[in-house]
Amino acid sequence: MNKKIAVIKGDGIGPEIIEESVKVLKKIEDKFGHSFELIYVDAGGAAIDKCGKALPQETIDVCLASDSVLLGAVGGPKYDSQPAENRPERALLGIRSLLGLYANLRPAKLFDQLRDASPLREEIVDAGIDFMVVRELTGGVYFGDHVTEEKDGEAVAYDVMKYSESEVKRIAKVAFDTARLRGKKVCSVDKANVLDSSKLWRKVVVEVAKDYPDVELSHMYVDNAAMQLCKNPAQFDVILTENMFGDILSDEASMITGTIGTIPSASFGDSTRGMYEPIHGSAPDIAGMDMANPIGTILSVAMMMKYSFHMENEAKVIEEAVGKVLDQGYRTKDMESANTTVIGCKEMGDRIAELIY
Ligand SMILES: NC(=O)C1=CN([C@@H]2O[C@H](COP(=O)(O)OP(=O)(O)OC[C@H]3O[C@@H](n4cnc5c(N)ncnc54)[C@H](O)[C@@H]3O)[C@@H](O)[C@H]2O)C=CC1
Numbered sequence: 520m521n522k523k524i525a526v527i528k529g530d531g532i533g534p535e536i537i538e539e540s541v542k543v544l545k546k547i548e549d550k551f552g553h554s555f556e557l558i559y560v561d562a563g564g565a566a567i568d569k570c571g572k573a574l575p576q577e578t579i580d581v582c583l584a585s586d587s588v589l590l591g592a593v594g595g596p597k598y599d600s601q602p603a604e605n606r607p608e609r610a611l612l613g614i615r616s617l618l619g620l621y622a623n624l625r626p627a628k629l630f631d632q633l634r635d636a637s638p639l640r641e642e643i644v645d646a647g648i649d650f651m652v653v654r655e656l657t658g659g660v661y662f663g664d665h666v667t668e669e670k671d672g673e674a675v676a677y678d679v680m681k682y683s684e685s686e687v688k689r690i691a692k693v694a695f696d697t698a699r700l701r702g703k704k705v706c707s708v709d710k711a712n713v714l715d716s717s718k719l720w721r722k723v724v725v726e727v728a729k730d731y732p733d734v735e736l737s738h739m740y741v742d743n744a745a746m747q748l749c750k751n752p753a754q755f756d757v758i759l760t761e762n763m764f765g766d767i768l769s770d771e772a773s774m775i776t777g778t779i780g781t782i783p784s785a786s787f788g789d790s791t792r793g794m795y796e797p798i799h800g801s802a803p804d805i806a807g808m809d810m811a812n813p814i815g816t817i818l819s820v821a822m823m824m825k826y827s828f829h830m831e832n833e834a835k836v837i838e839e840a841v842g843k844v845l846d847q848g849y850r851t852k853d854m855e856s857a858n859t860t861v862i863g864c865k866e867m868g869d870r871i872a873e874l875i876y
């Protein structure tokens with residue numbers, strides 16, 4: 520199969536983790552006889568450095584003309600003083616919105632090999648951690664008005680969290696469809712005891728659930744959900760939640776599985792074109808040190824194979840290669856535990872790619 524993939528390296532560890540995932544893409548091409556045309560474009564700080572704009576029009580055009588997008592991560596301290604509308608993070612939000620990627624799937628699954636890396640107690644880990652965060656990605660407070668103004672002699676700032684019925688309905692359907700293929704349970708996370716946007720969210724989710732009588736629906740307030748993720752993560756199958764809550768809860772979910780470095784994500788809308796990226800950021804504290812964990816990005820490639828290209832076998836081969844490297848005891852620093860061998864980002868990528876033959 521021929522596929523066009525727009526590749527955005529981004530900032531910080533972005534270029535390092537993308538380099539390793541491209542090694543994996545090349546091996547998949549060879550093994551399965553596919554042709555992946557990789558078109559490199561810039562977004563975020565790297566784009567600001569080149570042309571002054573965090574999201575150049577060429578990047579948008581190439582992404583729209585591609586079958587999928589692979590992204591490392593954007594942002595970093597160098598760009599924190601940019602005007603709000605030209606920050607790297609806004610470029611990322613812009614791509615998500617312009618491509619209509621309203622659904623973000625973030626799997627939190629504990630690799631058996633990483634049990635010792637989880638900070639949770641053994642009996643909690645033993646109960647199993649395997650759930651999917653279905654995060655709404657193009658609405659909510661990240662996309663509402665952001666205002667700073669002077670009032671009564673001082674600065675006042677506010678950000679608007681807004682959802683329409685149709686926005687909630689379409690992401691709820693994604694969550695119920697996802698649950699049907701898994702454990703048939705959806706926990707909708709909101710703050711309906713306080714927020715109007717959450718009250719609407721809950722009402723619409725209850726409506727959508729009527730079309731899925733085979734899926735069990737529960738509701739949880741987000742503060743409780745943050746606590747339950749540590750207390751009893753085995754209770755969750757699919758967590759459905761709005762943009763910012765999903766952003767925060769998925770970082771927490773990653774840590775209970777050992778590290779944020781291994782969690783991939785898939786973002787999609789109504790077409791098969793998706794964007795695939797690890798859930799972490801640009802990790803400026805370890806950028807350029809060959810310490811980044813490339814597994815989240817490599818598993819994002821596996822999600823691209825599965826969700827955008829319907830290449831189930833290719834996805835499986837990548838996941839198995841990751842599993843084998845972990846079986847052999849190799850870890851990047853963030854996954855280190857007793858009796859493991861710490862290796863760098865490049866070696867991790869090489870070893871995973873070598874196991875695809
Ligand atoms: N999708 C994206 O492009 C995202 C971008 N950001 C941006 O990234 C920058 C840094 O943000 P932070 O809040 O520090 O979050 P971060 O996720 O970049 O880093 C948090 C911590 O996790 C570690 N970490 C992250 N990814 C890792 C990996 N693959 N391997 C090993 N360790 C890893 C980092 O070293 C750091 O200690 C900011 O400019 C932020 O806005 C943050 C989140 C997502």
Ligand SMILES: CC(C)CC(=O)C(=O)O
Nearest residue numbers: 608609611612661766798
């Ligand atoms: C720009 C941020 C919203 C990115 C982020 O933290 C994420 O999507 O996880």
Ligand SMILES: [Mg+2]
Nearest residue numbers: 766767770798
């Ligand atoms: Mg985040």
